[in-house]
Amino acid sequence: MKAVRIATRQSPLALWQARHVASLLIERNPGLEVSLVEMTTEGDRFLSAPLSAVGGKGLFVKEIEQALLDGRADVAVHSLKDMTSVFPDGLILAAVPAREDPRDAFCSPEGYTLALLPPGARVGTSSLRRSCILRSRRPDLEIVSLRGNVQTRLQKTRDLKLAGAMLAAAGLKRLGLEHHITEVVSVADSLPAVGQGVLAIQCREADADVRALLAPLEDLTTRGAVRAERAFLAKLEGGCTVPLAGHATVVDGQVHLRGLVGRPDGTRVVRGEVKGPVPEAERLGEALAEELLSRGAGDILRDFGRRDDTSRA
Numbered sequence: 001m002k003a004v005r006i007a008t009r010q011s012p013l014a015l016w017q018a019r020h021v022a023s024l025l026i027e028r029n030p031g032l033e034v035s036l037v038e039m040t041t042e043g044d045r046f047l048s049a050p051l052s053a054v055g056g057k058g059l060f061v062k063e064i065e066q067a068l069l070d071g072r073a074d075v076a077v078h079s080l081k082d083m084t085s086v087f088p089d090g091l092i093l094a095a096v097p098a099r100e101d102p103r104d105a106f107c108s109p110e111g112y113t114l115a116l117l118p119p120g121a122r123v124g125t126s127s128l129r130r131s132c133i134l135r136s137r138r139p140d141l142e143i144v145s146l147r148g149n150v151q152t153r154l155q156k157t158r159d160l161k162l163a164g165a166m167l168a169a170a171g172l173k174r175l176g177l178e179h180h181i182t183e184v185v186s187v188a189d190s191l192p193a194v195g196q197g198v199l200a201i202q203c204r205e206a207d208a209d210v211r212a213l214l215a216p217l218e219d220l221t222t223r224g225a226v227r228a229e230r231a232f233l234a235k236l237e238g239g240c241t242v243p244l245a246g247h248a249t250v251v252d253g254q255v256h257l258r259g260l261v262g263r264p265d266g267t268r269v270v271r272g273e274v275k276g277p278v279p280e281a282e283r284l285g286e287a288l289a290e291e292l293l294s295r296g297a298g299d300i301l302r303d304f305g306r307r308d309d310t311s312r313a
């Protein structure tokens, strides 16, 4: 292979991620020509509405996947967190590099940590998962919707004089903005989203040359965790409409997956965890999803989930 084209969104985080993959490729393949195909997606055009109202996380991904399918690019780099559980026919998750910090980070211009927040404090996020988890612990908190790219959300936090905002530690670190973090929140206190901190490198299934080029970027520990998390996601099909968290670690060949489904206002949260060997990652993810469904997540999905389907009808 002499040249590859990488499709990416144009946000500073997306560009950082695409350039990062480009440099990983060039490092391993001196002389390879790598170019970026920069795209604006539907998700970028509707930044003012809550993600759950404009059709969910697939919005950031669909048009980039179409560019791959149309042959306008050879590789796509996404945040795995932004991807739904099912890929279009003909595309594969060719590689997942080593995961960046998967945790949420609290960023407070006033220097607050979560435990020190005064009663009734206003906290910014537009993630259903983050608001559910915050409200379940602290029903007094007022959640203020905060969308836009990472820098925009930090700016709005100051402009709106919020006590703080919850963002992904991975995005802040990649952009060199970690000095805004006042608390990196433990996985136990804020269970991350499925795929958080993981880069998804996608290509056409039939493109053997590109697959061979991408294969060395794969991190097997990250892949084990991703297999469990995404099997869990696939079974729950919550899309962006129900607060859903799923996070796995792999230690000594054992997957440890934790999951959560809740009501948007945090008045009900169903949590669980499973452990088992890496080759059974998918089965573990499905088993945890089924367990949560039988313990109350089914009711929550019925009451709050699948708004995607009705809006499409």
Ligand SMILES: NCc1[nH]cc(CCC(=O)O)c1CC(=O)O
Residues within 6 Å of the ligand: 079, 080, 081, 082, 150, 166, 167, 168, 169, 170, 171, 195, 196, 197, 198, 199
């Ligand atoms: N929702 C957008 C998004 N998608 C991925 C990341 C962060 C990077 C990652 O998780 O890999 C972010 C920003 C955020 O949630 O603060």
